[in-house]
Amino acid sequence: MNCYLYDGTADGLLSSIAWILEEEPDPEQVTLRERMDTLFEEGFTIGTDATLAESLFFRLKQQAPDAAHTLYSFMLAEKEGMETSLLHYVSLAFKHGDKVKGYLTHPAVRDIVNVAKKAGRELHRMKGLLRFEKLQDGAYLAKMAPDYNIIHPLAYHFSRRLRAQHWFLYDVKRRMAARWNNGTLQFGTIEQFTTPALSEDEKKVQALWQVFFKTIAIPDRKNPRLQKSNMPMKYWKYLVEKQGE
Amino acid sequence: MLHLPSLSSFLHYISTMDTLAKLQILSGAARYDASCASSGSKRDGPYGGTGNTSSSGICHSWADDGRCISLLKILLSNDCIYDCAYCVNRSTNPGERASFTAREVIDLTLDFYRRNYIEGLFLSSAVMQSPDYTMECMVRVAEALRTEEQFGGYIHMKIIPGCSSELVRKAGLYADRVSVNIELPSQASLQRLAPQKHKHAILEPMALIGREITTSLVERKASHRAPRFAPAGQSTQMIIGASPENDFQILRLSQGLYKKMNLKRVYYSAYVPVIEDNRLPVLAAPPLLREHRLYQADWLLRFYGFSAEEILSDDAPHLDESFDPKTAWALRHPEFFPVEINRADYATLLRVPGIGVLSAKRIVAARRFSSITPDGLKKIGVVIKRAKYFITCRGRSFEKSDQPPALIRQRLLLGESSEAPMSILPKQLVLPGLFA
């Protein structure tokens, strides 16, 4: 069984998969791991090639759009130690096209699909749970601390939605930021973050939302358990309606 | 007889009431409406504008009762001239009255939308002055949002029965979804409990909306510039248990609405007594289980290929309390079973208790690669403890075959509880007809 290593980056991962699919007669018999540079590490290191990574993704998108979507969501999860499963999954996806998703009895397919599903679920959730605050200068800022690295697709979603606004997303955990202004989207990191002053009417609007949130619930049908299972407490920190709880 | 609150005493109050106080009254009055759907429409945001809609729908929060909050759900006014027996807003019921100005609703919608609190607006209203007057006020809000503010988010608007067809058309052009509440399942009940509402005033706009939706779809195939008409379709709502109709009558009505009027959804709301009235039944508790069973049966109509006549009949016009309607059907039709998982077609799989739309699709997809084992079936998400009486897997059955239905009935009921307990179902408790 052949053993391959890569440099631990996303590009490295995808380009090694592309390389293996090209060179190995039976990719499903091959393993792939991150190179740790330990003394007795065995395996052949594959170089990183961003264009190869990209072309792999686009070819997959053409042949199996659903599987490409799964691959994309999987990458958001930044999961380590599942490279071999991913390799097998991609190999199967090229072989069977999108029918691969029905192959849930295969362990690699099941593992990859499960992780991708979780990341996808959080992305969908955050599209709803993200909260913007209006700043003094008229721009809007949303802070978040998601489990997965979803800022790119999330920012893309809001670039379709809040086009006329100048806004920022800030991932507190990863110190990553996205900015939308005048039709362009930019990404970067912020090392020293201080929350800017809020606009004058911000607290008033928040109070309106809090009142709406309270009154829209049916009083004699309180169901905190259901509320928490739909909206886990780890997201409450940045929810206007859950302040002080 | 209750006293009519003098209007003038409120007028002063209304004019000085701030948006926050109004919001409390008018969202409180809207909380019992069942429909929270914000899906089914895909609208790209206008350039330079605010908002788009997502075809899968997005929940923005979950209220203390566990229900999804997706839209700013409010009444424009609760100041009603009608006197429907079952409604808190009825003219003879005392209570605080409030009405938003168009500007207030527009600002609330935009302020909330820009902060990502909501997907859009759900606007309903009591009947102020006249149906036309009310509908016109509502349409004005939607029109201003779409044209002046370039708002591209979701809008759901209730149609006030009895308003002009011109206003219905306008509403459909601005809204993603429109709905006319059918309120009660029969003309006779309507006459008794909501005497100011007439059957034709409800069915006419429904039919009109159905026609306009179809026309718009056809025209948009020819040209993408053709205007959209309620792209997320139309829905309706009816109150269950305030009037004597049986489940069979109700299901047949729904079936007709889906087939003839092209409705997207029918919502059922268990009648909750909010005010006393000798025309209304006295119930110990709102018929929540009945509402739940109706939703399940409705699901069978829409996604499982069942007809109302298969689910119920004149001899047995009520849904079974102990079993969901699909299990009840299966128990009445032993000749249909067992179904072989590795061979049965999709439509047949759908008829097996414990197999839903998703798991039926997964079964069809998975057996392309290899035949499915009992273990694989579990992984696919089939509820084995329910399905086991009705299936074979690779020719083998899970249970002794040829058990008499009565025995299966008993075993399904005993211990091997056939479904989640009522309390944890994300149920929609709905107060009837707060909406015109």
Ligand code: SF4
């Ligand atoms: S159901 Fe509608 S029309 Fe009837 S009283 Fe209530 S708000 Fe008014």
